[in-house]
Amino acid sequence: AKNGKLKNKNVLITAGGTKEALDPLRYITNRSSGKMGYALAQAAVEAGAVVTLISTVERRLPFGSKLIKVTDAREMLDTVLEHFDKTDIFISAAAVSDFRPAKQSNQKIKKTGNQGLKVELVQNPDILATVGAKKTGQFVVGFAAETENIVEYAKNKLVKKHADMIVANEVGHPDSGFNVDNNRVIIFRPKQAQKEFPLQSKIDTARSIIEEIIKSVFE
């Protein structure tokens, strides 16, 4: 570890977009690549942490970290809850599907002729809000990927999800956000001025975020 500020700290990170099954072959998902979550894992390892990634995607794993592969939001929530008690810092970087199909067919859904297909969706649990409400000293970090009103939405998320930090990024720009290598973020904390970062690579953004977490936890 380059600097040992997170030595012996357990950091739990979710990454990737959840996949919500319609049938054994098909699922609903989103454009998340998992890059930000993996970059955060790398930056946390560099700071000496013991890192567990709970992810829907497999990418190159930072040396010494551990991956638990999951598929949908409910499986991700169960896995997070299994680890949360022994977690010091939880970072919710996953793009969790807000909705899932109400029914999951056991067999492949067949063509209907000309009738189309109606799919009913129900709301998924909010993983960040669930653990935010349960925290007993864990430092909890969430993301806010928005296409508009990021400041307002990010501040609301701090309160609603009991988060200690919200990292906001504007998505829908070609140079920043989902499935690209760069990111520009603004960090929000309760009772503290917001902090804006320049456009940086995702690994440098991750290092900035980990540095800010270290400041919040130790200073």
Ligand code: C5P
């Ligand atoms: O409410 P919204 O989806 O904009 O909040 C984003 C933050 O909440 C991210 O940190 C994301 O990982 C987390 N989240 C979650 N479970 C959901 C939806 C979002 O953990 N069902």
